[in-house]
Amino acid sequence: MTVEIKMPQGRFDGHARNKLGTLEPDDLLHRIGPGTPCGEYMRRFWHPIAISSMVADRPVRLRRFGENLVLFRDKSGRLGLLHLNCSHRNASLEFGVIETDGIRCCYHGWKYDIDGTILETPAEPANSRIRERVRQGAYPVVEYKNMIFAYFGPPAEQPPLPVLDTWDWPDDEMVPYMVPSPVNWLQVSENSVDPYHVPFLHARVTGVQFQDNFAHIGVINYHEREAGFFYTTARRVGRMLWIRVHDHLLPNFSQNGGMWTEGDQSVYFARCGLTRWVVPVDDTNCIVIAWRHFNKETDPLGRGDKSQCGYDSVDFYGQTGHRPYELKQSNPGDYEAWGGQGPITVHARENLGHSDQGVASLRRKLKAAIKKFQEGERPLQPSVDGVPVNTYAGDTVLAIPPSNDDRDLCDRVSRRMAEIYRSGDKLTGEARRLHIKAALRELETMRG
Ligand code: FES
Numbered sequence: 001m002t003v004e005i006k007m008p009q010g011r012f013d014g015h016a017r018n019k020l021g022t023l024e025p026d027d028l029l030h031r032i033g034p035g036t037p038c039g040e041y042m043r044r045f046w047h048p049i050a051i052s053s054m055v056a057d058r059p060v061r062l063r064r065f066g067e068n069l070v071l072f073r074d075k076s077g078r079l080g081l082l083h084l085n086c087s088h089r090n091a092s093l094e095f096g097v098i099e100t101d102g103i104r105c106c107y108h109g110w111k112y113d114i115d116g117t118i119l120e121t122p123a124e125p126a127n128s129r130i131r132e133r134v135r136q137g138a139y140p141v142v143e144y145k146n147m148i149f150a151y152f153g154p155p156a157e158q159p160p161l162p163v164l165d166t167w168d169w170p171d172d173e174m175v176p177y178m179v180p181s182p183v184n185w186l187q188v189s190e191n192s193v194d195p196y197h198v199p200f201l202h203a204r205v206t207g208v209q210f211q212d213n214f215a216h217i218g219v220i221n222y223h224e225r226e227a228g229f230f231y232t233t234a235r236r237v238g239r240m241l242w243i244r245v246h247d248h249l250l251p252n253f254s255q256n257g258g259m260w261t262e263g264d265q266s267v268y269f270a271r272c273g274l275t276r277w278v279v280p281v282d283d284t285n286c287i288v289i290a291w292r293h294f295n296k297e298t299d300p301l302g303r304g305d306k307s308q309c310g311y312d313s314v315d316f317y318g319q320t321g322h323r324p325y326e327l328k329q330s331n332p333g334d335y336e337a338w339g340g341q342g343p344i345t346v347h348a349r350e351n352l353g354h355s356d357q358g359v360a361s362l363r364r365k366l367k368a369a370i371k372k373f374q375e376g377e378r379p380l381q382p383s384v385d386g387v388p389v390n391t392y393a394g395d396t397v398l399a400i401p402p403s404n405d406d407r408d409l410c411d412r413v414s415r416r417m418a419e420i421y422r423s424g425d426k427l428t429g430e431a432r433r434l435h436i437k438a439a440l441r442e443l444e445t446m447r448g
C-alpha cells in the first residue's frame with residue numbers, strides 16, 4: 001500500500017542560497033566606531049545627540065558613534081558631554097553629582113569642567129599635579145530649539161553648526177522627538193531615500209497607514225544638489241497634480257514633505273513636516289533625532305499632535321517598537337521594515353532594481369565622500385558660516401487636469417517644478433518663497 005502525500009512542486013533554492021549567509025556586512029558604510037573610515041568621516045559633522053527635555057538635574061548616560069558618554073547641564077546652565085568613565089579609575093560619571101561649574105565623580109570626588117579639564121582631585125595631596133597632566137575626554141555641545149548637537153571630531157576641523165532655511169520660518173513650531181531602533185544607522189537612512197516603499201508598505205500591502213493617495217506610485221525623479229540630492233514624487237489626485245519633495249544631505253540628514261498633505265487642494269511650495277537625522281548609537285543601533293514642524297500651511301486641519309513628540313514617541317504611525325507583535329504583523333510600519341532586515345543588513349545578499357535608485361545613489365555618494373575624506377579633503381558641510389542653506393522638501397499641489405499621456409505630463413510638470421525651486425537658489429527667505437510661488441502659479445496657468 002502506498003501513502004499518498006501531496007508533494008509541493010517548484011524550484012526550491014534555500015540550500016543553494018544558504019552559502020550567501022556567510023557574506024559580511026558592508027563594513028565601509030556600516031562601521032562607525034572611532035578610527036573606522038565612515039566613523040571618522042561622520043565625526044566631521046555636527047549631529048544631534050539628545051533633546052533638551054532629557055537633560056534635567058541628573059547626568060544622562062548616552063551611547064553615540066560607539067562611544068559611552070555622559071551628558072549633563074551644570075548648575076550654571078552649561079551643557080557638558082564627557083566620556084562616561086572617569087579618568088581616575090573608570091567609575092561611571094552617570095552616578096556623578098552636578099555642580100555649578102561641572103560634574104563630580106561619585107567615587108573619589110574628581111571634578112570635571114565641561115571641556116574635560118580636571119578642576120579638583122580632593123583625595124590627592126594638596127601639592128598633587130595629576131590634574132595638570134590628565135584630561136577627561138570631552139566634546140563641544142550646542143543647544144538649538146530644544147535639540148542638543150555635538151561635534152565628535154578633532155577641534156581643528158570643527159565646522160560651523162549647519163543652519164537650514166526650514167529652521168526659522170514664520171508661524172512654525174519645531175518640536176523635537178527621538179526614537180531608537182536596534183539596527184545599523186544606514187538601514188534607517190535608506191528608508192527615507194526609498195520613495196517606492198511608500199505605496200506598498202504604507203498603503204497597498206496591509207492597508208492605508210497615512211492616507212489613500214499614497215497608494216499611487218507616482219512619477220519619481222531624482223535631482224542632484226551640492227552635498228546630496230532631492231527627489232520628487234508626482235501623483236495624480238483627480239484634477240490636481242501633487243508633487244512631494246524630499247531632501248537628503250550627506251551623511252545622515254533628510255527632510256520629508258508635510259505629514260498631512262492629501263494633494264487635493266492647491267498648495268505652492270509648502271515646506272517640510274519633518275527635519276531629521278539618523279544618528280549611529282553603535283554598529284547595530286541608531287536613533288532618529290528630529291524636529292516635527294507644526295504649522296497651518298502643512299497641516300491646515302491640525303491633525304498633528306505635538307504632545308506625542310518626545311523621547312521614543314512621535315505622532316505618526318510605525319516609527320517605534322512599542323506596538324504588540326500581532327499588530328506589527330498585521331500592519332507593519334517603517335520600524336518593522338528596517339528592523340526586519342536584521343541588526344546589520346548584508347548588501348551582498350540584496351538584489352537591487354530600478355526602484356532602488358535612491359538607495360544606490362546614497363551608498364555611492366557616501367562611499368565617494370569617505371574616499372575623498374581619506375584622501376585629505378574636508379567633507380562638504382550642508383551650510384557655511386551660519387548662512388541658512390536653501391532646501392526643497394515639502395509639497396506643491398497644482399490644478400493641472402489629467403492629459404491623455406498623464407505620466408508624461410506628471411513627469412514634465414515635476415521636472416519643471418524642480419527647475420523653478422532651483423531658480424530661487426540665488427534668493428533667500430521671503431523673497432525666495434514669493435519668487436517660487438509666483439512661478440508655480442504661472443506653471444499652473446500654463447497647464448504644465
Ligand atoms: S574613579 Fe572617579 S574619582 Fe575615582
Ligand SMILES: [Fe+2]
Binds near residue numbers: 191197198201202334
Ligand atoms: Fe516610510
